[in-house]
Amino acid sequence: MTTEVLKAPLVVEFxxxxxxxxxxxxxxxxxxxxxxLGVRTADGRTLVPPVEYDPVTADEIxxxxxxxxxxxxxxxxxxxxPRRGQPLDTPFAWxxxxxxxxxxxxxxxxxAPGPDAVHTGxxxxxxxxxxxxxxxxxxxxxxxxxGxGxGxGxGxGGHExxxxxxxxxxxxxxxVAQARLDYSYSPGRAQTAYINALAERxxxxxxxxxxRKVYVPPRGACPTCGVGTAEQVQxxxxxxVTTYCIVNIKARNLDIEVPYVYAHIALDGADLALHGRIGGxxxxxxxxxxxxxPVWTEGGRYPDHxxxxxxxxxxxxxxxxxx
Amino acid sequence: xxxxxxxxxxxxxxxxxxxxxxxxxxxxxxxxxEVLDRTGLKTSDIGFTCSGSSDYLAGRAFSFTLALDxxxxxxxxxxxxxxxxxxxALYEAWTKLLTGDTDTALVYSxxxxxxxxxxxxxxxxxxxxxxxxxxxxxxxxxxxxARALIDEGYTDEPALAAVAARSRTDARTNSHAQxxxxxxxxxxxxxxxRIGDCPPVGDGAAAVILAAGDRARELCERPAWIRGIDHRIxxxxxxxxxxxxxxxxxxxxxxAGAFERPVDTAELHAPFTSQEVVLRKALRLGDDVxxxxxxxxxxxxxxxxxxLIRIGEAAARIHRGESDRALxxxxxGPCLQQNLVAVLEGEPRHAQ
Ligand SMILES: [Zn+2]
Numbered sequence: 001m002t003t004e005v006l007k008a009p010l011v012v013e014f015x016x017x018x019x020x021x022x023x024x025x026x027x028x029x030x031x032x033x034x035x036x037l038g039v040r041t042a043d044g045r046t047l048v049p050p051v052e053y054d055p056v057t058a059d060e061i062x063x064x065x066x067x068x069x070x071x072x073x074x075x076x077x078x079x080x081x082p083r084r085g086q087p088l089d090t091p092f093a094w095x096x097x098x099x100x101x102x103x104x105x106x107x108x109x110x111x112a113p114g115p116d117a118v119h120t121g122x123x124x125x126x127x128x129x130x131x132x133x134x135x136x137x138x139x140x141x142x143x144x145x146x147g148x149g150x151g152x153g154x155g156x157g158g159h160e161x162x163x164x165x166x167x168x169x170x171x172x173x174x175x176v177a178q179a180r181l182d183y184s185y186s187p188g189r190a191q192t193a194y195i196n197a198l199a200e201r202x203x204x205x206x207x208x209x210x211x212r213k214v215y216v217p218p219r220g221a222c223p224t225c226g227v228g229t230a231e232q233v234q235x236x237x238x239x240x241v242t243t244y245c246i247v248n249i250k251a252r253n254l255d256i257e258v259p260y261v262y263a264h265i266a267l268d269g270a271d272l273a274l275h276g277r278i279g280g281x282x283x284x285x286x287x288x289x290x291x292x293x294p295v296w297t298e299g300g301r302y303p304d305h306x307x308x309x310x311x312x313x314x315x316x317x318x319x320x321x322x323x
Numbered sequence: 324x325x326x327x328x329x330x331x332x333x334x335x336x337x338x339x340x341x342x343x344x345x346x347x348x349x350x351x352x353x354x355x356x357e358v359l360d361r362t363g364l365k366t367s368d369i370g371f372t373c374s375g376s377s378d379y380l381a382g383r384a385f386s387f388t389l390a391l392d393x394x395x396x397x398x399x400x401x402x403x404x405x406x407x408x409x410x411x412a413l414y415e416a417w418t419k420l421l422t423g424d425t426d427t428a429l430v431y432s433x434x435x436x437x438x439x440x441x442x443x444x445x446x447x448x449x450x451x452x453x454x455x456x457x458x459x460x461x462x463x464x465x466x467x468x469a470r471a472l473i474d475e476g477y478t479d480e481p482a483l484a485a486v487a488a489r490s491r492t493d494a495r496t497n498s499h500a501q502x503x504x505x506x507x508x509x510x511x512x513x514x515x516x517r518i519g520d521c522p523p524v525g526d527g528a529a530a531v532i533l534a535a536g537d538r539a540r541e542l543c544e545r546p547a548w549i550r551g552i553d554h555r556i557x558x559x560x561x562x563x564x565x566x567x568x569x570x571x572x573x574x575x576x577x578x579a580g581a582f583e584r585p586v587d588t589a590e591l592h593a594p595f596t597s598q599e600v601v602l603r604k605a606l607r608l609g610d611d612v613x614x615x616x617x618x619x620x621x622x623x624x625x626x627x628x629x630x631l632i633r634i635g636e637a638a639a640r641i642h643r644g645e646s647d648r649a650l651x652x653x654x655x656g657p658c659l660q661q662n663l664v665a666v667l668e669g670e671p672r673h674a675q
């Protein structure tokens with residue numbers, strides 16, 4: 001059987017709230033104040049961006065120094081098609097920049113008219129973002145720098161790093177990192193068939209060719225035997241509550257009054273219980289063995305809930321294997 | 324005393340741009356059946372199962388538990404999972420076999436990149452404070468490395484194009500590969516890398532069976548003995564690393580014994596052409612070594628499986644008698660951040 005596989009957009013989006021260590025806190029707060037801090041390692045190197053622990057010895061490192069807002073490109077790559085979230089929305093160069101006074105390089109974007117205007121060894125300086133909050137994006141990007149020196153105004157090309165106590169007013173102690181990824185979700189062959197049947201108000205599982213169990217919903221494989229399932233079997237619509245719980249906390253974006261009952265339901269002919277909400281009966285009268293049937297709302301592609309059929313309760317022996 | 328452990332079977336899917344008609348378990352299961360069939364083993368005969376995958380690729384939470392449906396994990400099996408390429412799952416299985424607890428292990432991994440945008444997905448593995456907020460995609464980071472190699476005279480754009488062409492030409496004999504034969508080198512994606520310098524994006528799965536000692540000899544005519552395997556990682560910050568070199572690869576190779584005797588074949592996990600240049604240098608591979616006869620990751624790069632496939636391809640050549648001593652390499656993270664090296668050998672062949 002060939003049917004069009006279902007597909008739907010899926011956006012996974014969440015903010016990560018992250019706390020900062022003392023070195024990260026000083027660095028990001030410094031960016032807010034247009035000050036770039038590095039950290040000294042035991043062997044006297046200055047790391048920018050600074051880290052909490054020495055990348056070689058893993059020692060805790062805390063000695064902060066101020067480096068220049070100017071530096072040298074150590075490598076670059078021309079990005080003609082910026083992607084969502086990247087520092088600039090016009091074509092730009094990704095660059096690693098060794099700031100004057102630092103021994104390591106910082107990754108960021110370089111605003112330039114084209115790849116011919118960029119080369120390794122070119123001098124650049126920070127372009128600060130107009131609004132700064134204590135984040136790596138407080139550096140809007142780098143731009144070409146034509147001054148001879150290191151930008152510290154003393155006219156010499158070298159940069160003497162100065163110790164810094166890392167203290168600023170109202171230190172930034174955490175960041176909120178937004179993450180968003182877009183997918184086109186497809187549930188695969190078995191679940192597509194299941195979902196399409198549901199829209200026609202039929203519940204269709206798949207039988208394992210080896211142990212003969214019927215899985216609802218089917219996932220395309222028998223988890224016991226590790227073999228593919230293909231034979232479709234219509235089950236239900238009646239079923240038995242095998243176990244249940246009473247939900248007392250309202251879920252966000254869910255328009256269901258609490259308390260309500262969420263149950264495992266063994267549909268007639270199925271060898272695996274699925275779960276669904278029980279309606280049409282007070283929550284405190286739901287019980288194991290209760291006979292139920294699905295209720296589709298007008299235009300609904302899947303059962304909204306299950307309600308009692310009025311049949312006598314099922315005998316425990318008939319569903320104990322499905323608990 | 325160290326136990327002798329070998330790769331005794333390998334199987335992989337045909338790697339394709341999309342496999343949307345299949346769920347992950349539907350994609351994986353045929354490979355599991357194939358690798359078991361090659362040895363005559365059943366799930367219940369396997370002592371330890373270890374897998375590698377990442378939920379971020381397809382945006383499916385706990386996909387590795389659903390993938391277990393394809394194994395048949397009842398009665399309960401001894402099982403583990405790494406959120407890494409399957410090569411690292413193989414490393415865990417190898418250590419498990421070393422303990423003597425069991426004689427056989429099943430290792431599998433899979434990746435479905437087609438539902439998402441893998442260039443963006445991979446940004447989520449970067450330093451969340453200083454790097455991830457800039458969303459530097461995987462091609463951009465590889466391009467920074469490629470530029471450094473060109474600037475320091477290790478390669479140039481025509482040489483990179485030649486790596487791409489050789490890989491896809493070699494892949495003509497690999498029916499599983501996604502890109503085979505003559506493939507246009509195309510426009511810049513992120514300069515200096517062109518489309519042809521980048522791996523194809525696709526879906527796929529692979530599986531390997533490991534066995535110890537005499538059990539390996541029973542299951543396979545010519546086992547691919549793992550003479551050494553090691554993995555090493557470098558600092559996560561790109562600006563701290565020497566991008567034109569791979570000290571972690573070299574150290575892993577040294578620990579795995581790769582430099583004790585020459586290898587005849589190397590399967591390198593170099594998703595970008597420029598990374599093959601770095602790896603050849605770090606591994607001191609001469610022109611007499613056959614590199615990526617399968618076409619490598621430039622011909623098929625199912626993320627989370629492509630490293631395991633390198634070990635599988637190297638082992639399969641030994642099984643077939645086409646190699647006597649092969650090196651397999653797997654990588655993880657941006658710009659070859661973390662590297663695994665395995666040295667595989669077949670026993671001397673005697674005239675029939
Ligand atoms: Zn079964």
